[in-house]
Amino acid sequence: MPTVGARLREISRRLADAGVPSPQHDAVVLMAHTFGWTMAEVRTAAARDDEWTEDPLDHDTLEARVTRREQREPLQHITGKAPFRNLELQVGQGVFVPRPETEVVVQAALDLAREAKPGRDGIVRVIDLCAGSGAIGLSIASEMDDAQVALVEASDEANVYLRLNTQMLPPDVRRRVRPILGDARACMHHFDRCAQVVVSNPPYIPPGAVPRDQEVRDYDPPRALYGLGEDGLEVPRAIIDEAARLLDLGGWLVMEHGELQGEALREYAASSQFWGDVHTRQDLTGRDRMLVARRVDV
Numbered sequence: 001m002p003t004v005g006a007r008l009r010e011i012s013r014r015l016a017d018a019g020v021p022s023p024q025h026d027a028v029v030l031m032a033h034t035f036g037w038t039m040a041e042v043r044t045a046a047a048r049d050d051e052w053t054e055d056p057l058d059h060d061t062l063e064a065r066v067t068r069r070e071q072r073e074p075l076q077h078i079t080g081k082a083p084f085r086n087l088e089l090q091v092g093q094g095v096f097v098p099r100p101e102t103e104v105v106v107q108a109a110l111d112l113a114r115e116a117k118p119g120r121d122g123i124v125r126v127i128d129l130c131a132g133s134g135a136i137g138l139s140i141a142s143e144m145d146d147a148q149v150a151l152v153e154a155s156d157e158a159n160v161y162l163r164l165n166t167q168m169l170p171p172d173v174r175r176r177v178r179p180i181l182g183d184a185r186a187c188m189h190h191f192d193r194c195a196q197v198v199v200s201n202p203p204y205i206p207p208g209a210v211p212r213d214q215e216v217r218d219y220d221p222p223r224a225l226y227g228l229g230e231d232g233l234e235v236p237r238a239i240i241d242e243a244a245r246l247l248d249l250g251g252w253l254v255m256e257h258g259e260l261q262g263e264a265l266r267e268y269a270a271s272s273q274f275w276g277d278v279h280t281r282q283d284l285t286g287r288d289r290m291l292v293a294r295r296v297d298v
Helices: 004-017 023-035 039-048 056-070 075-079 102-115 135-143 156-167 214-219 234-246 262-270
Strands: 081-084 087-090 124-129 147-153 177-181 195-200 247-256 275-282 288-295
Touching (some): 004 023, 023 075, 102 247, 124 135, 124 234, 234 247, 234 288, 262 275, 262 288
Parallel strands (some): 147 177
Antiparallel strands (some): 081 087
């Protein structure tokens, strides 16, 4: 009879042979997800080398999930879940899987929103453009009690997950969240008041820079990856322009970008009369990660 430890080692080896970057972690997640255990329970049972009597149906389910991961389908698509800051988001085909580096973008936007002067009605408004699954905007709403957050996403497929994730929030948070199906580059008509913070993780990959990561290249929706134009910055530049229309004076734009795009986006924002305090901030690895700019009077 197989033991938990033997099964974990076998699945980890198979995933490693398939080129999965974190084979043991993914093996633990797949086993826990299939059998209704926590990851800690899987690791403890494996360390004790407990015997494990598998139901035939569970065995087939686990085998099918391991095979999908061997084929480099994202782990989050297989489990249907993506942990992000304090949330567990639902994700799947048709929506961008949020990345850990974007958590730093959330923190920058949160800090600026907490320091912001509220609007005339005493409310701090945040707008998340190109919201996808809602990772950024829903995190801000759940971590800042007095923020009202609108999330704009153009994809019908992504909006399914955005609305699912909104519905999973506690009622007091959900009341302060507004998902919107719309083009982030031209969404001013959805809003009747100005925002204090606009935050975005837009598509920004240039057309010739096909991602090396198979999970990204083959499974993330192209419209969430490629930013249009020769340099991939057509959409980010449009977000900068739209944010100037959405923000109140003194409000802030925080926008994620690729590590080599900081200078180009700084120059574009600085060339406009609407922006001041234009600068680039880094992620936890020290790579340029986001444009930050303040809306100024003209």
